[in-house]
């Protein structure tokens with residue numbers, strides 16, 4: 001389906017707050033200078049590994065061997081060596097303990113049958129609550145504002161059913177161009193479901209000519225210009241395609257000032273960058289835990305230092321979780 005592509009190119013530049021993020025390349029160059037090594041050398045990579053205080057965690061994961069990876073020219077590699085695994089953003093490595101924990105629950109099922117819902121270390125009826133506190137810290141919200149349930153796209157649909165309430169005057173959804181395809185299709189479905197046309201109701205904000213990222217200034221001035229017709233702003237917090245970290249706080253503020261609901265897909269942001277969903281006033285967010293949050297333990301620890309407070313709108317996720325539980329287990333919690 002053809003979508004409306006909009007470009008902020010011709011917009012007059014406005015003064016807007018900037019996020020200062022240290023370029024990873026600068027950090028690497030700094031390190032290379034410190035070690036007096038060429039940043040592109042094998043020695044530098046080795047030295048960085050040696051300096052990594054979390055390197056022992058690698059042993060907690062199953063790393064596929066070169067010989068088992070498709071599309072590898074086996075004549076060029078040592079087939080029995082671990083492969084270089086850079087796919088943490090799509091599906092992280094399997095933690096070695098996965099099998100143990102799965103077996104534990106399968107054994108419980110065998111032993112107790114249906115009573116497994118309420119027995120054992122992790123009764124199935126409450127299994128989501130085990131992670132609720134840690135997860136809330138990762139996203140900067142209160143535990144009761146967060147629900148762990150379903151897959152990301154399913155949650156996106158559920159939340160849009162509640163939060164996307166188009167009217168004749170305000171029916172548009174704003175996303176960044178090249179948003180994750182499943183998000184894109186979910187938004188198209190929701191627009192159609194509410195009786196509107198994605199051709200006119202889905203706005204995909206693309207970078208100006210020749211650029212790979214959309215500046216904060218461009219996003220904010222677009223919201224300022226078009227916001228009265230936008231019902232929902234739903235962007236990737238950390239864009240999966242370009243790697244751009246959006247200034248979620250500034251976008252939320254700008255969206256709210258124009259009366260829009262503001263939400264983020266945090267699939268690539270959670271456990272990767274600092275998030276303060278409550279403080280920023282984000283209306284809702286979706287994410288998953290099989291990507292970077294599993295791989296980047298260093299950042300996870302940083303996140304745990306933040307204190308948290310109330311984040312009312314995320315409670316809707318919890319309500320959905322409660323309803324879901326009610327309908328599946330028949331038990332009012």
Ligand SMILES: Cc1ncc(COP(=O)(O)O)c(C=O)c1O
Nearest residue numbers: 151152153154180182240265267
């Ligand atoms: C940015 C982003 N959004 C959404 C999804 C979809 O997640 P799921 O397949 O769990 O619904 C992914 C999955 O890779 C993703 O990377």
